[in-house]
Amino acid sequence: MQIYNTLIRRKEKMEPRQAGKISMYVCGPTTYNFIHLGNARPLVVFDTLRRYLRYKGYAVNYIQNFTDIDDKIINRAREEREDPILLARKYVEEYFRDADALNVLRADVHPRVSEHLTEIVEMVRLLMERGHAYEVDGDVYFDISSFSGYGKLSGRSPEDMQAGARVEVDPRKRHPMDFVLWKAAKTGEPAWESPWGPGRPGWHIECSAMSRKYLGDNFDIHGGGYDLIFPHHENEIAQSEAVTGNTFARYWMHNGFITVNQEKMSKSLGNFFLVREILDKFPPETVRFFLLSTHYRSPLDFDDEKLAASGRGLERIKNCIRLMDEAAGSSARQDMNGEDKVLAGLLERRRQEFESALDDDLNTALAIGIVFDAVGDINSYLHKASQGEAVCPAVISKARGLLEVFNSILGLFGTDASGKIILDGQDQGEGKLVGDLMDLIIRIRQEARLRKDWATADSIRNGLKDVGIILEDTPSGVRWKK
RNA sequence: GGCGACAUAGCCAAGUGGUAAGGCAGAGGACUGCAAAUCCUCCACUCCCCGGUUCAAAUCCGGGUGUCGCCUCCA
Numbered sequence A: 001m002q003i004y005n006t007l008i009r010r011k012e013k014m015e016p017r018q019a020g021k022i023s024m025y026v027c028g029p030t031t032y033n034f035i036h037l038g039n040a041r042p043l044v045v046f047d048t049l050r051r052y053l054r055y056k057g058y059a060v061n062y063i064q065n066f067t068d069i070d071d072k073i074i075n076r077a078r079e080e081r082e083d084p085i086l087l088a089r090k091y092v093e094e095y096f097r098d099a100d101a102l103n104v105l106r107a108d109v110h111p112r113v114s115e116h117l118t119e120i121v122e123m124v125r126l127l128m129e130r131g132h133a134y135e136v137d138g139d140v141y142f143d144i145s146s147f148s149g150y151g152k153l154s155g156r157s158p159e160d161m162q163a164g165a166r167v168e169v170d171p172r173k174r175h176p177m178d179f180v181l182w183k184a185a186k187t188g189e190p191a192w193e194s195p196w197g198p199g200r201p202g203w204h205i206e207c208s209a210m211s212r213k214y215l216g217d218n219f220d221i222h223g224g225g226y227d228l229i230f231p232h233h234e235n236e237i238a239q240s241e242a243v244t245g246n247t248f249a250r251y252w253m254h255n256g257f258i259t260v261n262q263e264k265m266s267k268s269l270g271n272f273f274l275v276r277e278i279l280d281k282f283p284p285e286t287v288r289f290f291l292l293s294t295h296y297r298s299p300l301d302f303d304d305e306k307l308a309a310s311g312r313g314l315e316r317i318k319n320c321i322r323l324m325d326e327a328a329g330s331s332a333r334q335d336m337n338g339e340d341k342v343l344a345g346l347l348e349r350r351r352q353e354f355e356s357a358l359d360d361d362l363n364t365a366l367a368i369g370i371v372f373d374a375v376g377d378i379n380s381y382l383h384k385a386s387q388g389e390a391v392c393p394a395v396i397s398k399a400r401g402l403l404e405v406f407n408s409i410l411g412l413f414g415t416d417a418s419g420k421i422i423l424d425g426q427d428q429g430e431g432k433l434v435g436d437l438m439d440l441i442i443r444i445r446q447e448a449r450l451r452k453d454w455a456t457a458d459s460i461r462n463g464l465k466d467v468g469i470i471l472e473d474t475p476s477g478v479r480w481k482k
Numbered sequence B: 001g002g003c004g005a006c007a008u009a010g011c012c013a014a015g016u017g018g019u020a021a022g023g024c025a026g027a028g029g030a031c032u033g034c035a036a037a038u039c040c041u042c043c044a045c046u047c048c049c050c051g052g053u054u055c056a057a058a059u060c061c062g063g064g065u066g067u068c069g070c071c072u073c074c075a
Helices: A037-055 A071-079 A084-101 A117-129 A158-163 A205-215 A226-244 A275-281 A284-292 A304-329 A338-359 A364-387 A393-410 A431-450 A454-466
Strands: A002-005 A010-013 A021-026 A059-064 A133-136 A139-142 A179-184 A199-201 A219-225 A249-255 A258-260 A470-474 A477-481
Touching: A002 A249, A021 A037, A021 A205, A037 A059, A037 A084, A037 A219, A037 A249, A037 A258, A037 A275, A037 A284, A037 A393, A059 A205, A071 A084, A084 A275, A117 A133, A117 A139, A117 A179, A117 A199, A117 A205, A117 A226, A139 A226, A179 A226, A199 A205, A205 A219, A205 A226, A219 A226, A226 A249, A275 A284, A275 A304, A284 A304, A284 A364, A284 A393, A304 A364, A304 A393, A304 A477, A338 A364, A338 A393, A364 A393, A431 A454, A431 A470, A431 A477, A454 A470
Parallel strands: A021 A059, A021 A219, A219 A249
Antiparallel strands: A002 A010, A133 A139, A139 A179, A179 A199, A470 A477
């Protein structure tokens, strides 16, 4: 598999440190609010990467942190007259509700800053001991001049950045780009004991300390949003490598932004949409599909019309699954004929194309194109079969199995424990009562149709449409779906 | 001021040297009482512009133009 590595600015072959195992760390949210769509992109992208690596047979150790101690949390808690720790805890819970809805699998560990003060203080202490940090009035700063590789990820030298500095420089810092490792507590703020007095960690040190605890001095993949390259990830490298003397992460992956009217969606611009709000209007699989329909490094512009178009595209895949299930249930042909073998061959080819798409820097947009190609192959086969011989259930089972493999990686549709795709509709969800009622309504309408009472038949169909149920008359019977 | 990314049909989007995937929307046909779904066919002589390299460029190089991002909390 090839991965675009921000460190060298090109794709390279991904070779894990240990054969068959991959360690991944992805920067998670600061929990002071519900997540917005921009926050959701890395979740879905790296979840998909993780699923694909698993599919390829790797044992993946996946760590995603929560920043639950931070200025923004403290400010928010003050506004709401709540305890900062409890507020952060609440938004961790809310985070999981959104992530679960988007079918993002839980990480192996979700470490929180508030539970790793010991490791963080120890790391700062080591940086002090080794001459990479200095203390001023209870604050501890990292001394970037002590780390020769500073700037290697973001591709800028300390001199470049000084030239355009847009912030007032704290005069207590030796170099303007020095950054805080430990902040002395102000009155009323949560604080933890340290050799430099009570305080709390700076933003960057947590990821260095927690990734080290769970993945060791070096690991394979570090992911996050593009805007974390500088300063966050640059600083993580400096801290970690200064302490360990080892290369930190080998492959750095950064997702592009979600934009609104071509502008970055961000909290400071106020143009963000909460995942929760979007899920009120669109099903979660549509949102996930939308997020994966563009390559992860490209910007992705959001609006309702684009999401709606994604939903219509997804419907095509769902229809294919419904058609397969109907056809398979109506046939018991055993032996494979020529058409069956042609489809079987095409399916195998699609599997390979799908894999090579994802092998090329997780090209989910291409992979989704391959899914549609497979859907076209299957629909054509079903159409031909409907006019001649019945389908061969064994080939249909293979086809459905292929879509389930695709789904196990893209994570679009809900499944049962064995990975079988479960769609809304008569299969499940509403329970037996709705199914029975639908059977009754359809029977009454069919009687009307037999009498050629089209007015009644159409009235029933239109009425159901108004409550969100689609009726489709087919030669073999009536199909309904939500 | 420094650094970087992107520009492909009405919309979304893949494609890094060999003659433009896929989806949405749209047109025609098949099927249907009608609709929907599905199938078949059509829908970019051309990839922001101008030069150059090459037998061959959307793809490489140079120069423009435009949009966006990072340098400050931000996925």
